[in-house]
Amino acid sequence: MCLAIPGKVIEITEENGIQMGRIDYAGTVNTACLAYVPEVKIGQYVIVHAGFALSIVDEEEAKKTLELFGEIADQAARKGLDVFGMPLKPDDERGEKDQ
Amino acid sequence: MKYLEEFRDPHLAQKLLSGIATVTTKPWVIMEVCGGQTHAIIRNGIDQLLPRQIELVHGPGCPVCVTPLEMIDRALAIASREEVIFTSFGDMLRVPGSEKDLFMVKSEGGDVRMVYSPLDAVKLARENPNRQVVFFAVGFETTAPLTAMAVWQAKQQGLDNFTMLVAHVLVPPAMTALLSSSENRVQAFLAAGHVCTVMGWEEYLPISERYRVPIIVTGFEPVDILEGIFMAVQQLEQGRAEVENQYRRVVKREGNRPAQELIRRVFQVGSRKWRGIGEFPQSGLSLRPEFEEYDAEKRFDTESINVEEPPECISGLILQGLKKPHECDQFGKRCTPQSPMGATMVSSEGACAAYYNYHRHQDDRVES
Ligand code: SF4
Numbered sequence: 001m002c003l004a005i006p007g008k009v010i011e012i013t014e015e016n017g018i019q020m021g022r023i024d025y026a027g028t029v030n031t032a033c034l035a036y037v038p039e040v041k042i043g044q045y046v047i048v049h050a051g052f053a054l055s056i057v058d059e060e061e062a063k064k065t066l067e068l069f070g071e072i073a074d075q076a077a078r079k080g081l082d083v084f085g086m087p088l089k090p091d092d093e094r095g096e097k098d099q
Numbered sequence: 100m101k102y103l104e105e106f107r108d109p110h111l112a113q114k115l116l117s118g119i120a121t122v123t124t125k126p127w128v129i130m131e132v133c134g135g136q137t138h139a140i141i142r143n144g145i146d147q148l149l150p151r152q153i154e155l156v157h158g159p160g161c162p163v164c165v166t167p168l169e170m171i172d173r174a175l176a177i178a179s180r181e182e183v184i185f186t187s188f189g190d191m192l193r194v195p196g197s198e199k200d201l202f203m204v205k206s207e208g209g210d211v212r213m214v215y216s217p218l219d220a221v222k223l224a225r226e227n228p229n230r231q232v233v234f235f236a237v238g239f240e241t242t243a244p245l246t247a248m249a250v251w252q253a254k255q256q257g258l259d260n261f262t263m264l265v266a267h268v269l270v271p272p273a274m275t276a277l278l279s280s281s282e283n284r285v286q287a288f289l290a291a292g293h294v295c296t297v298m299g300w301e302e303y304l305p306i307s308e309r310y311r312v313p314i315i316v317t318g319f320e321p322v323d324i325l326e327g328i329f330m331a332v333q334q335l336e337q338g339r340a341e342v343e344n345q346y347r348r349v350v351k352r353e354g355n356r357p358a359q360e361l362i363r364r365v366f367q368v369g370s371r372k373w374r375g376i377g378e379f380p381q382s383g384l385s386l387r388p389e390f391e392e393y394d395a396e397k398r399f400d401t402e403s404i405n406v407e408e409p410p411e412c413i414s415g416l417i418l419q420g421l422k423k424p425h426e427c428d429q430f431g432k433r434c435t436p437q438s439p440m441g442a443t444m445v446s447s448e449g450a451c452a453a454y455y456n457y458h459r460h461q462d463d464r465v466e467s
Contacts, residue, residue, distance in 0.1 A: 036358045051216025052245045055296045055349045062348035
């Protein structure tokens with residue numbers, strides 16, 4: 001229910017007095033209400049939940065998070081740990097394993 | 100897709116798992132509050148890849164699952180009326196009431212429509228001035244700004260044929276109720292990232308302090324969840340109890356102020372019943388008196404409908420993290436996603452449905 005996905009703002013419009021926009025989700029384009037992200041600019045990514053953009057994705061923070069993952073990983077590697085030896089599988093390979 | 104794929108990277112996930120194993124020295128119980136996270140955890144097998152000492156319990160964060168049976172029955176009664184176009188998010192349509200669900204009402208001739216956004220329901224009201232359009236406003240703080248905007252817009256546009264059946268619930272009161280129960284096992288929380296997108300995370304500070312629990316605001320992709328768990332375990336191992344934000348690319352400390360503002364103007368906080376768990380004070384939203392005319396319960400007088408849950412269903416215990424779905428006698432027997440007995444089997448974000456769909460019939464974690 002609270003699922004929300006990132007998409008790119010490609011157009012900003014107005015409808016019945018509220019700011020709306022067209023959002024591109026990797027090729028699929030849909031309309032969303034932008035009233036809660038009034039400062040948004042074309043080209044920025046927003047998190048959209050049921051037709052409403054609720055947050056602008058912070059590019060700097062996204063990068064930092066990924067870098068931090070790398071650091072944690074390196075620390076673990078230095079300790080010579082590879083505990084499970086089984087990476088997470090992508091969705092389409094899952095499901096069979098646990099039967 | 101940008102901001103999705105890199106947070107699903109199996110190599111990063113693998114490395115985070117090693118990191119978690121490195122810091123874990125004792126058994127810990129961590130609850131993921133949100134049903135979207137439960138779904139991602141079970142689908143990706145995260146619970147089975149973690150060190151054995153770490154137990155994930157699945158929290159009450161699935162709005163479909165906690166909407167009380169009597170609200171569903173009220174929805175069914177309203178949707179059956181001839182003058183009504185009943186609109187809802189898709190995942191509420193199959194939730195069983197005490198006798199039927201919204202799909203059955205539709206097959207019996209009721210005008211039940213799935214909408215993507217609450218604003219679509221407002222549009223329907225504008226286009227159908229001779230019909231009564233009702234929107235089923237369920238959900239947490241993530242959804243409340245959407246339904247608040249729908250009512251606000253209906254008022255701005257002077258629509259008198261739009262109402263909402265409101266069953267909004269709030270996350271922090273539910274966490275407090277869990278923590279103050281004598282049966283509580285939860286030692287740390289992964290807080291729901293999208294709820295915090297709207298509300299921010301300051302309201303978790305007093306909870307973390309009072310109950311001495313780490314609370315990590317966490318995203319929804321596999322590596323987000325793993326990092327959230329990593330941060331929680333680190334705090335637990337070091338004896339810290341703080342609020343930390345893993346989902347920094349989306350969640351700000353103060354949340355989304357314009358969204359909070361509209362929620363406050365349209366809704367008021369009050370007590371709400373949670374399906375299977377009971378009633379908590381200050382745990383839900385209802386329309387303010389100024390917006391009473393948009394309240395479907397008032398317009399259609401359904402307040403007398405009250406029903407009890409089927410006693411065989413233990414979803415209340417599951418939503419509190421006290422039991423696992425496969426421990427229910429009905430699980431996979433009388434109760435399946437095709438014929439659900441409880442709401443946790445209906446929504447794909449419900450713990451029972453997630454266990455059923457991903458064949459989790461017992462605790463079959465790999466020994467470590
Ligand atoms: S398996 Fe079905 S009956 Fe048992 S707790 Fe889950 S929803 Fe309820």
